[in-house]
Amino acid sequence: HQNGAGTFxxxxxxxxxxxxxxxxxxxxxxxxxxxxxxxMIEKRPDDGFAEFYWSPxxxxxxxxxxxxxxxxxxxxxxxEAYFKPYLDQHYGPGPAAEYRQARWAGDRAERFxxxxxxxxxxxxxxIDAPHPPLNPPPDYLRRFNPxxxxxxAFKPIDLEHQKKFExxxxxxxxxxxxxxxxxxxxxxxxxxxxxxTHEAPPTKFNIWEMRAAYHAEVAQVDDLVGRILDTLTxxxxxxxxxxxxxxxxxxxxxxxxxLYKGCRFYEGVVHVPLVISVPGSPAQGSVSNALVELxxxxxxxxxxxxxxxxxxxxxxxxxxxxxxxxxxxxxxPYVVSEYHxxxxxxxxxxxxxxxxxxxxxxxxVYHDVGIGELFDHKEDPNEHYDVWDSHHHRGLKYxxxxxxxxxxxxxxxxxxxxxxxx
Numbered sequence: 001h002q003n004g005a006g007t008f009x010x011x012x013x014x015x016x017x018x019x020x021x022x023x024x025x026x027x028x029x030x031x032x033x034x035x036x037x038x039x040m041i042e043k044r045p046d047d048g049f050a051e052f053y054w055s056p057x058x059x060x061x062x063x064x065x066x067x068x069x070x071x072x073x074x075x076x077x078x079x080e081a082y083f084k085p086y087l088d089q090h091y092g093p094g095p096a097a098e099y100r101q102a103r104w105a106g107d108r109a110e111r112f113x114x115x116x117x118x119x120x121x122x123x124x125x126x127i128d129a130p131h132p133p134l135n136p137p138p139d140y141l142r143r144f145n146p147x148x149x150x151x152x153a154f155k156p157i158d159l160e161h162q163k164k165f166e167x168x169x170x171x172x173x174x175x176x177x178x179x180x181x182x183x184x185x186x187x188x189x190x191x192x193x194x195x196x197t198h199e200a201p202p203t204k205f206n207i208w209e210m211r212a213a214y215h216a217e218v219a220q221v222d223d224l225v226g227r228i229l230d231t232l233t234x235x236x237x238x239x240x241x242x243x244x245x246x247x248x249x250x251x252x253x254x255x256x257x258x259l260y261k262g263c264r265f266y267e268g269v270v271h272v273p274l275v276i277s278v279p280g281s282p283a284q285g286s287v288s289n290a291l292v293e294l295x296x297x298x299x300x301x302x303x304x305x306x307x308x309x310x311x312x313x314x315x316x317x318x319x320x321x322x323x324x325x326x327x328x329x330x331x332x333p334y335v336v337s338e339y340h341x342x343x344x345x346x347x348x349x350x351x352x353x354x355x356x357x358x359x360x361x362x363x364x365v366y367h368d369v370g371i372g373e374l375f376d377h378k379e380d381p382n383e384h385y386d387v388w389d390s391h392h393h394r395g396l397k398y399x400x401x402x403x404x405x406x407x408x409x410x411x412x413x414x415x416x417x418x419x420x421x422x
Contacts, residue, residue: 003342008034008045011416013310015298017048019122022307027051027116029108030101030126041066053108055101057128071104086135091213094135101127102220106227113228117235127224130217130251132171132260140216149211152202152254153268153382159201159257161386167369169343169351170262207254214253238279242304244297245275256383263339265355265364265373266383270337278304282324290331291359292318314411334358336407356404363400374400 014034016026028049035043037056044052055068072079077099086094097103105127112123129136225245232238252258255268274292277284295315302309303319320326335357341350353366362383364373374388374397387393 002340004036006035007043010045012045012312014045014047015301016122016124017046018302018307018310019305020048020050022305023120024305025050025116025119025121027053027112027121027123028126029053029055029105029112029124031056031128032126051112055104055127067108068101068104071107072099075099086133089133089135091132091134091210093138093141094133095137097137097139097220100129100137100220102129102224106224109224109228110231113231113237114235117237125224125228127221129220130214132251134210134213134217136213136216136220140219141213143219144212144215146206146208146212149208149215152207152211152252152256153266153384154202154254154257155384156201157384162257164371165264165366167349168263168353168366168371169349170258170264171260171343201257202254205254205259210259211253214251240279242279242301243275243277244301245273246294246297247272248294262343263351263353263366265337265339265353265362267381270355276300276318276322278322281322283322283328286328288321288328288331290321290327290329291333291335291357292331293335296331312417334403334407336404336411354404354408356400356407358400358403361396361400363397363404365401365404372397 016028020026026049028047028051030053031037032042032044032047032054033056034045034047042054042056053067055066069079072082082099083095105125109123109125112121229238229243232241249261250267250269250272251260252264252266252268255266256264258264258266261269293315295313296318297315299309299313299315299317300319300322303317304322309317316332318331321328321331337355337357339351339353341352343351349368351366352368353364355365356363360377362373362375362377366372372388373383373386374390374393375383375386377383379385388397
C-alpha cells in the first residue's frame with residue numbers, strides 16, 4: 001500500500017483484531033502508521049487494541065491524542081520548548097535519555113505487562129529509533145568512538161553508478177558535520193529528495209560520526225528491550241511469552257555514497273534484523289539463513305497461538321521452522337520488496353520500483369524510469385558491480401524478470417473476501 005494514505009482498507013483484518021477476537025487482551029505503544037501521521041492524528045482502523053498509547057514521532061511536536069506528549073507534561077516538561085533546539089539537527093548529541101520516546105515506551109510497556117500478568121495478552125511496541133535525526137542522548141553517544149565504526153560498503157565506482165538514478169526518489173545528505181543544524185524545517189524535511197546530489201563519497205559527510213550516533217540510537221533500543229525482558233522475568237511470564245524483534249527498514253549509512261532511505265533495495269535498507277523467541281523451541285539460540293519477509297510475522301504468530309490464518313494473508317508462517325520440524329535455512333524460494341511513491345517531499349517524482357531476490361541474485365526494477373540493477377551476491381555481496389547491462393548475464397536477467405513478474409502477480413491483492421462464484 002502507498003505510504004501516507006488517508007485511510008487503511010477496511011476489508012483487511014489486522015493481526016491484533018484477530019488476537020482480540022480470540023480472547024487476547026491487546027495493547028499498542030508508539031506509531032501504528034497505517035495511515036498518514038505527519039502533522040495530524042492518525043486515523044485508526046478497526047485495529048482491535050484495547051489500550052492504545054500513540055506517538056507518531058520521536059519528538060512530540062504536536063499535541064492531541066499524543067500519549068508521549070502527555071507523558072512529558074506529566075513530568076513537568078514542555079515538550080515543544082524542550083525539543084525545539086534539536087528538531088532541525090541532522091545528527092549529534094540530543095535530548096537526555098530520561099525524556100526520550102524509548103523511556104516513555106518502556107514505562108508504558110512495563111505497566112501493561114504487570115497489570116495483565118493474569119491473562120493472555122498481545123502487545124506491540126513501535127518506536128522510531130534508530131531514525132533520523134540521529135541525535136541520541138549524550139551519555140549514549142559517548143559510548144561509541146567514531147574511529148571504531150566500520151566503514152560503509154563504498155567504492156568510487158558507486159558514484160558513477162548512482163548518477164543514473166537522478167530521476168529516482170532518495171533521501172539526500174545535507175549534514176556535512178555532526179553539529180550542523182538546518183537553517184529551517186524546510187531544509188531538513190522538504191528538500192531531502194535530490195537529483196544529482198547522490199554522488200558523494202562518505203568522507204564528505206563524515207559517515208563515521210553518523211554511524212556512531214546510529215549505534216547510540218540502537219543502544220537505546222537495546223535498553224528498552226532489556227527492560228521489557230526484565231519485566232517479563234520479574235512477573236514470571238518470560239517462559240510463556242513469544243517475542244518478536246523486527247524493523248521495517250534499515251539505513252544506507254554511507255553505503256554506495258547514500259544516506260537514509262528511499263527508492264533503493266541495497267542490503268543496508270532491506271536486510272533487517274528478525275529475532276524470534278518461542279518458549280520451548282528447539283531452534284532457540286540458532287541462526288537462520290532462510291529468506292523471510294515481514295508479511296510472514298502475522299501468520300507465524302497466529303499459528304503459534306493455535307489460531308487460524310486467514311486465506312487472504314500473503315505471508316508464510318515460520319512456525320514449523322521454529323518448532324524444529326523443518327530446516328532453519330529453508331523457508332521460501334524468494335522474497336520481494338516494493339516501493340510505491342513512499343516519499344512526498346518537495347521534488348519527489350513518485351517513484352515505483354520492485355526487488356526480487358532468490359538468495360543469490362537480486363533484481364531491482366525502477367518501473368517508472370525504465371532502468372534496473374542486477375547483482376550476484378556470491379561474486380559481489382556488497383553490490384558494487386551491477387550486471388544489468390552485461391551481455392553475459394542477459395539470459396539470467398530475462399529469467400529473473402519473468403520470475404519477478406510472476407511473484408508480483410501471485411501476491412497482487414484481489415480485494416475484499418470472495419463469498420460467492422459471482
